[in-house]
Amino acid sequence: MGGHSLPGYGYTSFNDMQVDEIDWARWQSLVDTVAEMFAAPAAYITQANTKGVEVLISSLKGGDAFGPGVISPPMEQGLSQQVIAKQQPLYVRNAKDDPRWQQTQEYTTYNWVSYLGMPISWPDGHIFGSLCVVSTSPTDYPEVYMRVLALIRDVINSDLAHFYREAQLLTQSYTDPLTQIYNRRGFEELFVQNRQLARRLGRRMALLNFDLDGFKSINDNFGHAMGDEVLSAFARNLKQSCRSCDLVARWGGDEFLVLVHSETDAMESSMLARLDERLAALTNLPAIGYSVGMLRIGCDDTRELEELVMMADLNLYSHKQRKKKS
Ligand SMILES: Nc1nc2c(ncn2[C@@H]2O[C@H](COP(=O)(O)OP(=O)(O)OP(=O)(O)O)[C@@H](O)[C@H]2O)c(=O)[nH]1
Secondary structure (H helix, E strand, C coil): CCCCCCCCCCCCCHHHCCCCCCCHHHHHHHHHHHHHHCCCCEEEEEEEECCEEEEEEECCCCCCCCCCCCEECCCCCCHHHHHHHHCCCEEECCHHHCHHHHHCHHHHCCCCCEEEEEEEECCCCCEEEEEEEEECCCCCCCHHHHHHHHHHHHHHHHHHHHHHHHHHHHHHHHECCCCCCECHHHHHHHHHHHHHHHHHHCCCEEEEEEEECCHHHHHHHHCHHHHHHHHHHHHHHHHHHCCCCCEEEEEECCEEEEEEECCCCHHHHHHHHHHHHHHHCCCCCCCCCEEEEEEEECCCCCCCHHHHHHHHHHHHHHHHHHHHHC
């Protein structure tokens, strides 16, 4: 296996996320049961994530050097790394019998001479991590033990499938399918959290309400498909003109809402300048103009979102009227 390199894993560490859909106590008791049944010093669940291969659950509950949160770099030579890279089970009965296994970190760092690991997968087939059981003495587990370990791994896989579905449903229900930014529901939900944060930090925010100018005539003159492209392009450029912490949503039709955490008066205008620059640079699309209404929200403002949007709408309307007159 010398020098086998792992692909980069795109997933965030479960330890850094609020994962409520997974019954952590159940995962812990599965791992504890595995260790007990195999009469092994330790059993683990690891996750392959952007940091490397991270221990999520240990039967030793952190009472050893290889406890939860310990991360091995993805390139390191390790047995779990190999299970993860090949997405195949691996059983090393006695590392002392084979010099290949003596180079692994399991052997060199932890003195484990026996290792049995199974890959854990996301429902879309991507690797999640491994379930493994280790021992400091050689082992010769009966076949039925392997099957039991595979069954336990299947239970973990089905928990992951459940989590995956929940996360997907949540993302779908918060995302506008055409533009891939938040929809009204996503904005409403996240607005509440943003406001609480702003209140706690004593920060003010600004709500910007955008409406495309003459969008109906784009549909009429160039067709609905081009209209869709214009909406997507506007959404993309709007999002790219904002900071990652700002909330950008399609409120409906050709209307978009942005919530910015605004520390200075100049912030909104520089965001709009970036947007104008981006829109002007677009080619192969009809020109996209917009009107915008802005409303400042102080940290102690208690008005409901509905009222705030209405006020921003009034400002938008007067901007649109001014533009139409000029
Ligand atoms: N292509 C496309 N058009 C949409 C979509 N949703 C809404 N529309 C159209 O967007 C148009 C919005 O019309 P108006 O609100 O009158 O907008 P406008 O022509 O920009 O008028 P002003 O705002 O006064 O400048 C309507 O014709 C809708 O049918 C969509 O998802 N795709």
